[in-house]
Amino acid sequence: xxxxxxxxxxxxxxxxxxxxxxxxxxxxxxxxxxxxxxxxxxxxxxxxxxxxxxxxxxxxxxxxxxxxxxxxxxxxxxxxxxxxxxxxxxxxxxxxxxxxxxxxxxxxxxxxxxxxxxxxxxxxxxxxxxxxxxxxxxxxxxxxxxxxxxxxxxxxxxxxxxxxxxxxxxxxxxxxxxxxxxxxxxxxxxxxxxxxxxxxxxxxxxxxxxxxxxxxxxxxxxxxxxxxxxxxxxxxxxxxxxxxxxxxxxxxxxxxxxxxxxxxxxxxxxxxxxxxxxxxxxxxxxxxxxxxxxxxxxxxxxxxxxxxxxxxxxxxxxxxxxxxxxxxxxxxxxxxxxxxxxxxxxxxxxxxxxxxxxxxxxxxxxxxxxxxxxxxxxxxxxxxxxxxxxxxx
Ligand SMILES: Cc1ncc(COP(=O)(O)O)c(C=O)c1O
Numbered sequence: 507x508x509x510x511x512x513x514x515x516x517x518x519x520x521x522x523x524x525x526x527x528x529x530x531x532x533x534x535x536x537x538x539x540x541x542x543x544x545x546x547x548x549x550x551x552x553x554x555x556x557x558x559x560x561x562x563x564x565x566x567x568x569x570x571x572x573x574x575x576x577x578x579x580x581x582x583x584x585x586x587x588x589x590x591x592x593x594x595x596x597x598x599x600x601x602x603x604x605x606x607x608x609x610x611x612x613x614x615x616x617x618x619x620x621x622x623x624x625x626x627x628x629x630x631x632x633x634x635x636x637x638x639x640x641x642x643x644x645x646x647x648x649x650x651x652x653x654x655x656x657x658x659x660x661x662x663x664x665x666x667x668x669x670x671x672x673x674x675x676x677x678x679x680x681x682x683x684x685x686x687x688x689x690x691x692x693x694x695x696x697x698x699x700x701x702x703x704x705x706x707x708x709x710x711x712x713x714x715x716x717x718x719x720x721x722x723x724x725x726x727x728x729x730x731x732x733x734x735x736x737x738x739x740x741x742x743x744x745x746x747x748x749x750x751x752x753x754x755x756x757x758x759x760x761x762x763x764x765x766x767x768x769x770x771x772x773x774x775x776x777x778x779x780x781x782x783x784x785x786x787x788x789x790x791x792x793x794x795x796x797x798x799x800x801x802x803x804x805x806x807x808x809x810x811x812x813x814x815x816x817x818x819x820x821x822x823x824x825x826x827x828x829x830x831x832x833x834x835x836x837x838x839x840x841x842x843x844x845x846x847x848x849x850x851x852x853x854x855x856x857x858x859x860x861x862x863x864x865x866x867x868x869x870x871x872x873x874x875x876x877x878x879x880x881x882x883x884x885x886x887x888x889x890x891x892x893x894x895x896x897x898x899x
Contacts, residue, residue, distance in 0.1 A: 513637050523848050527857060529542030538886040540858045540874045543832060545745035548877045553744075553794040565783035566795075572775035574600030578785040582753045584742075585792050586736070589711070591727030597763065599754045599770055602779040603747075604709055604739050605635055607754040610773045611735055614766060615670045615703050622705075623664050623672045627654060627709070627864040627871075629679040631826055644669065647867060653827055658692040671703040674697070676722060677710050680835055680864055680873045684714065684721035690730075697732035703758075705735045705764075709742040712799045714830035715807045718841035721829070726755035731765055733758040740784075742832075744795040745802065751784045751791075752888035760812050802832075806876040809883045810834055813874070816887040823894045826871075835861070838871040838894060844870050847893065854889035 518527070530537060542548060558565075562577075573579060576595070583595035601607045612622065618640030624632050626645035636643040646664035647652040661672055674693065676685040685693075685706075697704045706725045714721065726736040739752025756766050784791075813834055814825050826835040838847055844860035847870075851858055861871025878886075 508804055513640055516634070521845075523845060523852070523860065526849055528776050530630070530852060536855060537852070538583060538856045538878075538882050538889075540856060540878060540883070540890075542878055543875050544747070545742075545798075545802070545877060546748065548805070549879050550745050550877075551794075551797050553746075553791060555588075555629050557794075558708065558783060560770060560790075561783060561786040563786055565786060568782060570778050572771045572778065573598070574780055575782070575785045578751075578788040579753075581789040581792050582755075585795075586724060586726040586755060586846045589724040589726065591724070593727040593755060593843050597756045597767065599756065599767075599774060600780045600785065601739075601754065601774065602750040602753050602781075603659075604707065604737050604752045605631065606779060607735075607737050607739075607752055608632065608635045608705075608783065609639060610770060611671070611703075611705055612636060612641050613756070613773050614769055616641045620670045621666060623661060623669055625656075625673065625675055625678065627678070627681060627784065627861070627866045629675055630863055630865070632673065639792050642668070645865060645867075646672075648681065648683070648700045650866075653683055654678060655683045656685060656689045658689065658696055661693060662696055665700060665702075669700070669702060671705050673705045673707065675707040675710075676725075677714065677828075677830040679710060679831060680859075681826065682710075682831030682833065682835075684829050685716065686720045687722060688720070690722050690725065690728075694730040694732050694734070698730075702870045703733040703735065704730065705737065708736055708738045710831045711738065711760040713802060713806060713812070713832060715803060715867075716829055718829050726757060728757060730758055733762040740788075740791060742816065743799075744791050746791065749784045749787075749791070751780055751788060802877075805880075806832060808880055809876040809878070812884055812887060813876075816891050818891065818895055821891075832876055834876055836874065838870045838872055844872065847872065850893045853891060856886045856889045856893075858875045858890075 579595040579598045582598045583593045586593040621642040621644045623646050624643045625648050633643045646660045649657050725734050734757040740749050741747035752772040823838045848860050859873040
């Protein structure tokens, strides 16, 4: 019998919900899928198909550069600089995905057994990525009373001797709450005092649907007292997850930043993972991003409004307030609870996600993607309101 690592010993039993979805598909029954988060499947604008045929140089010539080709890094620096602080291309590292960038940062910062503090509720893949690096993802709570915003005391309370870094997802997935200036300053201070790095996942930062004052749009280029990493990529910025290009910006005190870059160069050099064609196309792909973001914002804002309007005034459920992101969170009655409600909705042909995928840690919640077309989203709202507010008696 071969031996395998504990870090790949993931539970493989499908949960009752994914079983029910598979059965429904097997029976040929349709689903109004409010768990759809793939931006290429919901009719949002794609770049011109011939963009890849008009590359500025041959896609077949290979120039291995651990951090990526200079024009592509410069395009990312100029994209990030539009968020407020000037960004130097020398501090930009290209990778194949944000997930890969997480892996690189965990290799850079943590030894096996060390820990990364992660927000809860949060983005579930981070636990998997940490585990694959032998790192513990220790949750710090985003309190419901703060609308799932950051509470720096919760971060400090979750620290232990093996903590090496703190993750902030800005705006939160799935809660859509932005980090605010005062919170960033307090958090960076905690990180500096404890010698921790701050990792800021900013993949949804363009998807803010109001002009709330004081929100942080990016930590890239900011003068913060701790080693700071800002992560994003084409997946959410241009709605192109299949092109496999993401970036990470390294910032913070010059000595720590330069040491981090020197070490990251070895990590990136071991993989050289970004394909040449997408790097050559990056300036044009980033030029397409505003068109995608405009359509995306109209979509998520429109669907959110439809959802809020579908809620009867006396409903026992609420749409949790948020300022951005691709999802909506519903607070629902504890009885019958998340899974039973998801299964009832599926019987009515509507798929949503239970809050427990995201570790809400109390209460009962559903998570809905705001990406589906208005037709699909609207069609799902009738069954949703019926299942969530059954007639009395
Ligand atoms: C918060 C967050 N970070 C990162 C990612 C992954 O991005 P990528 O496709 O670049 O790996 C996702 C994907 O849904 C996400 O929600």
